Amino acid sequence: MTAEQAIEPIAPQQPATLLEARNLRKTYRLSRRNQVEALRGVDLDIHRGEMVAIMGPSGSGKSTLMHILGLLHGPDRDGGPPPELRINGQEVGSLPDRARTRMRADTMGFVFQSYNLVSTLTALENVSLAGEYAGVPRGRARDAAMAALGWVGLAERHGHRPMELSGGEQQRVALARSLVNEPMLLLADEPTGNLDSARSQEVLQMLRRFNRERGQTLLLVTHDSEVGETCDRIIHMRDGLVDGVEPRSA
Amino acid sequence: MRLLRELSRRKLRTTLTILGITIGIWALVVFSSMANKINALVDGGSQYFAGKVLVTDKSSVGVGIGGAPMSTDVADQIAGLDGVAAAVPEVQMIYDPEGGGGFGGSETIIGSVAGADQGHETFPLNPVQGRLLTPDDEGSDVVVMGSDLGRKEKMQPGDHVRIRGTDFQVVGLLEPTLTAPDSSAFMPLAAAQQLFHDSLPAQIRQAIPANQVISQVVVYPQSGVGEDVVAKRIEADVDNASTLTGTEFDQQVGSATAIFNAIIIGVAVISLVVGGLSVINTMAMSVAERTREIGIKRAIGGSRGRIIRELVTEAGLIGLIGGLIGLGLGGLVVVIANEAGRDSGTVLFQLTWGTAAFALAFSTILGILAGLIPAWSAARLDPVEALRYE
Numbered sequence: 001m002t003a004e005q006a007i008e009p010i011a012p013q014q015p016a017t018l019l020e021a022r023n024l025r026k027t028y029r030l031s032r033r034n035q036v037e038a039l040r041g042v043d044l045d046i047h048r049g050e051m052v053a054i055m056g057p058s059g060s061g062k063s064t065l066m067h068i069l070g071l072l073h074g075p076d077r078d079g080g081p082p083p084e085l086r087i088n089g090q091e092v093g094s095l096p097d098r099a100r101t102r103m104r105a106d107t108m109g110f111v112f113q114s115y116n117l118v119s120t121l122t123a124l125e126n127v128s129l130a131g132e133y134a135g136v137p138r139g140r141a142r143d144a145a146m147a148a149l150g151w152v153g154l155a156e157r158h159g160h161r162p163m164e165l166s167g168g169e170q171q172r173v174a175l176a177r178s179l180v181n182e183p184m185l186l187l188a189d190e191p192t193g194n195l196d197s198a199r200s201q202e203v204l205q206m207l208r209r210f211n212r213e214r215g216q217t218l219l220l221v222t223h224d225s226e227v228g229e230t231c232d233r234i235i236h237m238r239d240g241l242v243d244g245v246e247p248r249s250a
Numbered sequence: 251m252r253l254l255r256e257l258s259r260r261k262l263r264t265t266l267t268i269l270g271i272t273i274g275i276w277a278l279v280v281f282s283s284m285a286n287k288i289n290a291l292v293d294g295g296s297q298y299f300a301g302k303v304l305v306t307d308k309s310s311v312g313v314g315i316g317g318a319p320m321s322t323d324v325a326d327q328i329a330g331l332d333g334v335a336a337a338v339p340e341v342q343m344i345y346d347p348e349g350g351g352g353f354g355g356s357e358t359i360i361g362s363v364a365g366a367d368q369g370h371e372t373f374p375l376n377p378v379q380g381r382l383l384t385p386d387d388e389g390s391d392v393v394v395m396g397s398d399l400g401r402k403e404k405m406q407p408g409d410h411v412r413i414r415g416t417d418f419q420v421v422g423l424l425e426p427t428l429t430a431p432d433s434s435a436f437m438p439l440a441a442a443q444q445l446f447h448d449s450l451p452a453q454i455r456q457a458i459p460a461n462q463v464i465s466q467v468v469v470y471p472q473s474g475v476g477e478d479v480v481a482k483r484i485e486a487d488v489d490n491a492s493t494l495t496g497t498e499f500d501q502q503v504g505s506a507t508a509i510f511n512a513i514i515i516g517v518a519v520i521s522l523v524v525g526g527l528s529v530i531n532t533m534a535m536s537v538a539e540r541t542r543e544i545g546i547k548r549a550i551g552g553s554r555g556r557i558i559r560e561l562v563t564e565a566g567l568i569g570l571i572g573g574l575i576g577l578g579l580g581g582l583v584v585v586i587a588n589e590a591g592r593d594s595g596t597v598l599f600q601l602t603w604g605t606a607a608f609a610l611a612f613s614t615i616l617g618i619l620a621g622l623i624p625a626w627s628a629a630r631l632d633p634v635e636a637l638r639y640e
Contacts, residue, residue: 072632098554110549112549129547133550133556
């Protein structure tokens with residue numbers, strides 16, 4: 001099966017704004033006197049089908065923002081106007097852990113800088129795990145995982161474990177894992193940070209292709225301006241605040 | 251299946267964890283088997299002595315190794331007492347004066363006239379090969395061997411064996427009883443009297459003929475008459491008679507073995523606790539090592555419940571595997587030690603189904619509990635924090 005055959009466009013859905021964030025704050029209390037204000041009130045809108053880069057120097061709060069948007073963290077409730085976070089029009093900022101986990105499994109895909117594959121599982125098992133967590137029966141999750149590995153060109157390597165794969169291949173497996181449930185939103189935290197420029201380009205073009213061909217909304221954190229160039233918009237962050245938005249016409 | 255595959259890919263950690271459990275369960279199985287054997291011995295003795303009174307001469311040292319010589323007159327006198335249904339004169343003596351005593355009592359010769367109990371004996375003795383003694387055997391040198399003794403002497407019915415210098419023909423082998431009769435040789439009273447007489451000092455030999463010498467009388471009270479009542483009556487009316495009732499046996503022998511038993515069970519409990527703690531420790535380490543993996547799984551949508559279930563299932567499986575291996579090794583030790591000990595009459599262990607089932611259930615539940623605590627705390631971690639874990 002070729003990658004092109006397997007990819008079908010996602011049907012357009014309402015509303016046009018996929019992700020709406022208001023007043024996002026996060027303070028890490030490292031000790032009684034040492035507090036880090038990672039986010040100091042971020043407002044953000046991400047539209048359906050967009051490919052957006054979040055850029056900024058380290059410590060600017062971009063990863064924290066990504067974690068909150070990806071429901072891995074909750075925003076802080078105190079010390080400011082109440083935070084709002086809506087995905088697909090649904091308020092999700094105050095959901096309990098179980099519902100947030102469910103939402104992560106069903107509507108989001110994650111790609112991390114350090115791949116984060118489970119080392120004892122094969123490529124196929126890693127990808128199919130995401131399907132199983134979303135409630136897909138094991139057999140069907142396996143088929144879907146095989147298809148997803150086909151999209152990233154790794155169908156032949158499905159039986160290999162992460163340590164038997166190159167960095168670029170591991171990141172493609174992680175990409176397949178993030179795509180297997182056909183999520184509305186793909187969140188990538190420095191997806192090319194550990195790759196050389198050739199592998200970087202490969203992964204980036206794949207991300208771009210999935211975004212274009214399937215209308216997959218893509219939010220990626222990077223400090224690589226080349227990566228930013230490929231996106232529709234760049235959100236610049238500095239000191240826990242949005243410093244500016246740079247529209248691009250890719 | 252996938253779980254087993256995953257475990258096999260984490261060979262070192264899995265092997266070490268399983269090894270820890272294996273050792274604990276192995277110790278549990280071995281010590282429990284030892285306790286089982288002692289319990290069976292005590293229970294058997296208790297069952298054997300229940301409802302009867304054993305009469306020996308006052309100068310006798312103790313029970314079971316043969317008393318000082320008495321006259322058959324004593325048996326006749328006891329038989330005439332009120333409340334006595336039957337009084338069976340017996341000779342009990344050490345089977346091999348050269349050999350050491352085995353575990354749970356020496357091998358003994360028991361000589362009595364078959365059927366003299368007039369059906370009052372309730373302790374079941376059944377032949378597994380050959381036959382039991384009959385009254386017609388009186389006057390011939392035949393022997394029926396208990397299961398352990400028969401195996402030790404490698405005897406079959408029809409074989410001949412020298413006991414204390416006399417040639418005997420084996421006519422039967424008994425089923426295992428797990429207690430004293432297993433290491434006993436049963437022979438007609440007259441034959442045993444001759445052996446006993448030969449073993450006595452010359453002065454006594456001259457004072458009493460062989461056919462009148464015995465070492466104990468087994469007294470069966472009439473139904474409705476308490477054994478302690480009969481025992482008191484015998485001690486009052488018969489000179490130099492010392493009695494032991496079933497109740498007294500339970501008190502004397504029972505309390506002595508209870509202490510021994512408590513020591514063994516104590517050792518087993520300590521090995522359990524130590525084994526259990528090491529399982530909890532290994533399991534906690536193994537879960538902690540996988541904090542990052544747990545973070546990954548949480549991030550891609552694995553719920554807390556699901557993660558805990560995965561880890562706990564794995565821990566239970568590790569416990570079960572460790573339990574199976576420990577049980578296997580423990581069983582092997584029991585079989586080998588018993589086989590090696592059989593030649594010297596030392597059968598130390600008894601592995602029961604109950605012990606085996608307990609060992610497996612214990613290791614599995616211990617694994618589950620040991621996995622539950624770290625799994626629960628790991629699944630509660632913030633996924634981002636877990637992902638940062640190195």
